Every structure is written in structure tokens, then in C-alpha cells.
Amino acid sequence: MTRPADDGPFFHGTKADLGIGDLLTAGFRSNYRPEIVMNHIYFTALPDGAGLAAELASGEGAPRVYRVEPTGPYEDDPNVTDKKFPGNPTRSYRSTEPLRVVDEVTDWIRLAPEALQAWRDRLAVILDEERGEIIN
Incomplete structure (x- = not known):
């Protein structure tokens, strides 16, 4: 895993209610393709990007954004950087090692409800067109 030059701060969006010091780990089902168990934990250097992820996350809880710190190596998220946004303007990353909630x-x-629905609709089209391919 090649570590990007970005040193954060980093953020993770979820519907989980977490505490300071909790660890976020890989091994859970994808928010976008629940039949896939993820090998990585994903995060971003953009708090509003983490907010969007929290809004789109599966689950019943309220969307939450946490400032996190990687506990090990991390790399650019190839699901967005290689396929959709070369150069990583979304500042999205992933790691096989846990993230610590800070x-x-x-x-x-x-997002306004209409904007959030537009994102959900867009995501549904992308997943359908690509058959939900996720680089895991």
C-alpha cells in the first residue's frame, strides 16, 4: 500500500454511534452492495464528503461524521480516483488497518432532501450500469 501525501485531518461518515477511541475496521458489508463484505475501511479528508457518505450509509441511526486517524498505511480509494476522478480531488482513501475515532x-x-435523493438516484444508476462493481 502506497501512502498518499495527504496527512489529513481525516473523516469517516456513518450511522453508527461511536465514542472517542473506538476503532473502525474493515470486514463489514458495503453500504452500496450489501452482498459484499469490505476488505477496507474508507475515509476522506473532506468533512462534507464524509457527511454525504453518512447520509447514504445503510442503517437506521442518525448520520454522523467522525474525525479519525489511520492506525496503519492507507492508499487512494481506487473506486473514485482511478475510475471516476483521476488525481483524487475527492481526497478519498482506504486502509486495511483500523481508523481510530478522535x-x-x-x-x-x-444536504437538502431533494439533493440527497438526487445522489441516491445517481448512485443507483452508477451501480446498475457498472453492475455495482466495487474494487475491494
């Missing part, structure tokens, strides 16, 4: 972020920008 703090909860509460000032991220929430």
Missing part, C-alpha cells in the same frame, strides 16, 4: 464533527453541511 472526535465527532457536528458542523458538516447537511
